[in-house]
Amino acid sequence: MTTEPALVSNFLRTIIDNDLKSGQYQGRQWAPPPSPAAVRLAGAIDPARIRTRFPPEPNGYLHIGHAKSICLNFGLARDYQGICHLRFDDTNPEKEEDEYVRAIIELVQWLGFSWTVDGAEHQYFASDYFETLYQFAESLVQAGHAYVDEQSADQMRATRGTLTEPGTNSPWRDRPMAESLALLRDMRAGKYPDGALALRARIDMGSPNINLRDPVLYRIRHASHHRTGDAWCIYPMYSWAHPVEDALEGITHSICTLEFEDQRPYYDWILERLTELGQLAAPLPRQYEFARLNLSYVVTSKRKLRQLVLEGHVQGWDDPRLPTLAGLRRRGYTPGSIRLFCDRIGVSKADSRIDYSVLEQALRDDLDPVAARAVAVLDPIKLIITNFPADLTEPCSAPVNPHDHDGPRREFPLTRELWIERDDFREDPPKKYFRLFPGNLVRLKYGYVVRCTGFLKNEQGEITEVHCEYLPETRSGTPGADAIKVKGAITWVSAAHAVAAEVRLYDRLFREAHPDRGDQDFLQAINPDSCRTVQGWLEPGIQAEPGHCWQFERLGYFVADRHDSSIERPVINRAITLRDTWI
Structure with missing residues (x-):
């Protein structure tokens, strides 16, 4: 990384x-x-x-x-x-x-x-530290810095005051030290129900800082603890x-x-x-x-994240659309990309909101130098090279990673029938469209220049096949490769050798940059297209071991799902597109 x-x-x-x-x-x-x-x-x-x-x-x-x-x-x-x-x-x-x-x-x-x-x-x-904390609390009581209060939580809240008005002393604030100490020990011994008593610091109910108005140190909770079991029935407040x-x-x-x-x-x-x-x-x-960190297009409130999970808006805490670290990892984010992101946003004392694109770019920058390249076709249409022998399989190759000039290469076959992206053909192309359309020349990347000669449609008027002829002297890597200049190149995989895969196209979970701003219902901002599943075709030789990552050429960065993918049944998640599509 x-x-x-x-x-x-x-x-x-x-x-x-x-x-x-x-x-x-x-x-x-x-x-x-x-x-x-x-x-x-x-x-x-x-x-x-x-x-x-x-x-x-x-x-x-x-x-x-x-x-x-x-x-x-x-x-x-x-x-x-x-x-x-x-x-x-x-x-x-x-x-x-x-x-x-x-x-x-x-x-x-x-x-x-x-x-x-x-x-x-x-x-x-x-x-x-529960025992040490408790002993410290007793020492505060003995020194006159804390007392046991019998007010309910609602009464304490009502007498706490406001940001502009001072609080009111509890009627128990001046109770004798020995009495508070005995009550505290009885609290620990389990002699009182939840909420009956609380230990409070004696500071200043008139302080302009509301946090200093006799905050609670201990409250009674008859609840089992994940480590101490039922050894305690009073628990320290976090702020203490x-x-x-x-x-x-x-x-x-x-x-x-x-x-x-x-x-x-x-x-x-x-x-x-x-x-x-x-x-x-x-x-x-x-x-x-x-x-x-305030990040656009996400919510990080534990309550709201829990709501998304429990109500089934996402598929668990590691859903790749969530901003949980488990979700980001499953999506394809790397530790290096997250560290890079945190370094780029810096540290300050001023609140600001970071656009989600900064996190996405950190992933691109982390993966680009190291990710293996491969070809995938996610919206397939068949391309038939009519003058290519039906029984011929011609090997092609490409670098595993173009940044590693002396590194390994990957090999894949070129055959008569290929899968290409449906978007790489237009019957009636717009201006400046440089891919396949009738009569146009394009290069099959790592292969030959081809000329589109026609296409077939079904009864519904949908294009089902595109036909072309290849120019035999134009193979990539040969002297004839530059003999004919073309403006477009398209990716492809051999229909006979491609690996079928379930591909999950993840996008941002929310359509709005600030989904929980103000009092608005953040659920109303959920993006209905945040996950689409398609049946794709992958370059032969791909081993979809869980967690393995690739850059699928022209499409983005993808990762084999940590839970669902296997070599026998690849399930691939899109981590990020090659460019920001939300600009």
Whole structure:
């Protein structure tokens, strides 16, 4: 695939450069997590110059937006001799499953990244830290920084205030520390039903930042967890667990998308309070935000993707029309093309929308230098060379890849009866049409120049056969090849030797660039022609092993379907056309 592009500076690299120059993280200690202050300070000097993390919640399948974060976090760690952790933020037992964990691991590795460094595997789970998180919560209660609230979720929401009006203190905000601590322990022991109590941080109900208005730390959920089973019935809120997890893993640069910018003061408050209590050791992680990926012609909302799958608008999470990484892989996108795309769109703090064509062009640029060439006919009509002997099979050849001048060649037979694209013949051609029409000369690519002599129609007036004669002295690669100048060349396959294949012609799933803009129903923007299936004919010799990719000349890039294709029964997906047809 393509070589990795040269490094391009961005605001995150500037931050890291300055941090390293100042020695902010030099000499810090590290121990395998969870490592609170006592463990961290007893550890060895951290061999990683920086530590980043990719922290997905295992409640769905990764999509192209996640790829930007994966490439960014793993790429920065790689470029700065650091380590990137793969951490599963599994704090919500009602939505998370091992199936998603396995899928995430597989696709991060498929993208070309690893969390194993010098034999040490840096794959972690928030659930590994449940006990530590709970002990930290008790220390906040004991220090007066948290309390147990008996308001319902609706009551807390009503008293939280608005962006312009301050919140109202809970009647339980000043409950004695010992009482809150006892209630918290009873919550953990399972003595209360869901929603009866919640542990809240005591910060400032009058803060202009609504995230600092006594956010919830723990809620009661009598639900089985995919890793801890029924060991817990209280679970930490993501906004509480996330900064603590970063600190327990020795993360230096916690890189999030812009929607977390308003939560950064809360992130810092948590870490500062726990450091004051001796639970965490400096230097602390710092959070930085970048603009998430907004891509035209797709939706990346997990809720909307789930709706597309469950309602049958697509054929599963790896449907080639979806922006999931599993779908893109099945469509024919390569890890190199996705990394190239993420590099091209860059990193900034300003929201913008990237046109889907940028992703498509990255695939073309990644595949063009390496993809094997072949010929396929997807809308066939028979071409008969009337003066070509019926029993003659003449070998032709072409390079496997024209960029590899000294590379291998592929061979295929020329016979009397061929399949050509229906669009390569016109009974009544328009101006500047240079392919087959009565009396016109064209070249059969890699073969001879032929002259169209006629055609046949059926009772419905449809053309069923095109007839021509070949000029024997014009074979490609011979001195006579240039004797007759022609303006057009067409591709073909021998009717007797072609390989039959089911070909799925995928296109964009949505007709509109912003299918979920505003309140509009994104389902109404579905493209009814996003998948067409045709019976095609492939160049003989093609081995349609799952995942194998070709450039079908004049048509685009195609891949053998990962699930349905076999050598005996080829099923081919169109990844992308040779040119952008949506311009």
